[in-house]
Amino acid sequence: SGCSESTTSVFLEAAFFETVRTAYTGRALKINSDARYRFERGIDPAWTPLGVEAATAMILDLCGGEASEVVMAGAMPDHARAYRLDTDRIQSLVGMEIPEATQRQSLTALGFVLDGKMAHVPSWRPDVLGEADLVEEVARIASLTKLKGKPLPRVLPGVPKPILSPVQKREQAARRAGAALGFHECVSYSFIDQAAAALFGAGSDATRLENPISADMSHMCPDLLPGLLAAARRNQARGFADLALFEIGPVFSGGEPEEQDLQIAGLLIGRSAPKDVHASDRDVDLFDVKADALAILGAIGAPEKTQIRRGAASWWHPGRHGQICLGPKKTLAVFGELHPKILAAFDIKGPAVAFTIWPNEVPLPRNSSATRPALKLKDLQAVERDFAFVVDHKTEAMDLVNAAQGADKTLITDVRVFDEFLGGSLGVDRKSIAIRVRLQPIEVTLTDADIEAVGSKIVAKVASATGGALRVQNCKFA
Structure with missing residues (x-):
């Protein structure tokens, strides 16, 4: 764009820019160009002097003229690196069996220089950064379509242990x-x-x-x-x-x-x-x-x-x-x-x-066995007793149920609310909650004295937890 028909001298420059610095600068200045796209992804640093020579030869062929000597500023970055080639690792990483001669031949065809067990990476391959990348190159050339699935060997005979947590x-x-x-x-x-x-x-x-x-x-x-x-x-x-x-x-x-x-x-x-x-x-x-x-x-x-x-x-x-x-x-x-x-x-x-x-x-079960516990049948007649308590209108029914349930955890198997009454003679700030308590005897049939004792515990527990007073109670056999 800076040349015309009267141009007689051309300054030709070929440069190599560091990858990470190019990416940071381009993002900071919000500059998008073909040069940034190439350099931030990595190019062949060894091609820089060859590129100058190629561009010079093209100008001489098309326009004629005479070229000066090449002047180099700075030092060429040293990207030379080598990694150990472990020909047995292809089996452990990829699961393919490839002869050593085939592996070395594949890497040589890709431009790697092999020196004994060391593989020198060509300058145009910035993506190769370790021994595993060498294995990947060999497997890619051999084609992963030839990979066959094989089940892992069992460490112990028999049915394997469950692995799910x-x-x-x-x-x-x-x-x-x-x-x-x-x-x-x-x-x-x-x-x-x-x-x-x-x-x-x-x-x-x-x-x-x-x-x-x-x-x-x-x-x-x-x-x-x-x-x-x-x-x-x-x-x-x-x-x-x-x-x-x-x-x-x-x-x-x-x-x-x-x-x-x-x-x-x-x-x-x-x-x-x-x-x-x-x-x-x-x-x-x-x-x-x-x-x-x-x-x-x-x-x-x-x-x-x-x-x-x-x-x-x-x-x-x-x-x-x-x-x-x-x-x-x-x-x-x-x-x-x-x-x-x-x-x-x-x-x-x-x-x-x-x-x-x-x-x-949710707590984990104490017994990890999948076997169900033995069925425990209770052949003694259960007793159901109804209680009605007058409590504050803000008292929740669950608080009353939990209090009654905790009066005797051995005999009381179930507590249910079956009625709620508000207003009337109770007043504005009071309500009546009726519950049905089921008592299940374990060893002997409950006597009237036993039932009365449990009933007294329920009344006392509810009064302590909610401040409620007993309104009426009724007993019947289930």
């Missing part, structure tokens, strides 16, 4: 249980946008990505429900109103390895069944997801005796959810309706209920 087994059992319950499994990204992360208690710099794929994938996912809600929104936009989705995957509360946990989440939206002439369909409710959550917990080996408590995170409906707990401090799962603000933020139409399970919180 308890967490992997639980994940597999949960996946099969969810599919059996009619859910469709989703596999979503582990990244969400900042606004969605903030709705689920995250969105801070602790989970922010330095180099996100896109603006709507800027944070690590703190919960699986955002991904399920986004999938439900896309399906509803395409006319699918009734959905049952679940997912098993990691969630993140921070950027450290210990801040990652495994989670199982499920989402039900719309009607419980297709419309029919019997009008058997209805809106899904929290009892549907409660049954599903308990079924999956049972599949992964959770204890049968659990407690239902309130106090879940802010994205759950404050009055229509429950936590499945082992005591006050160990939460296994949460189920219930999602908060209306969450549904509005994700543009979800219709009733939506969900559950979240943390498999790592």
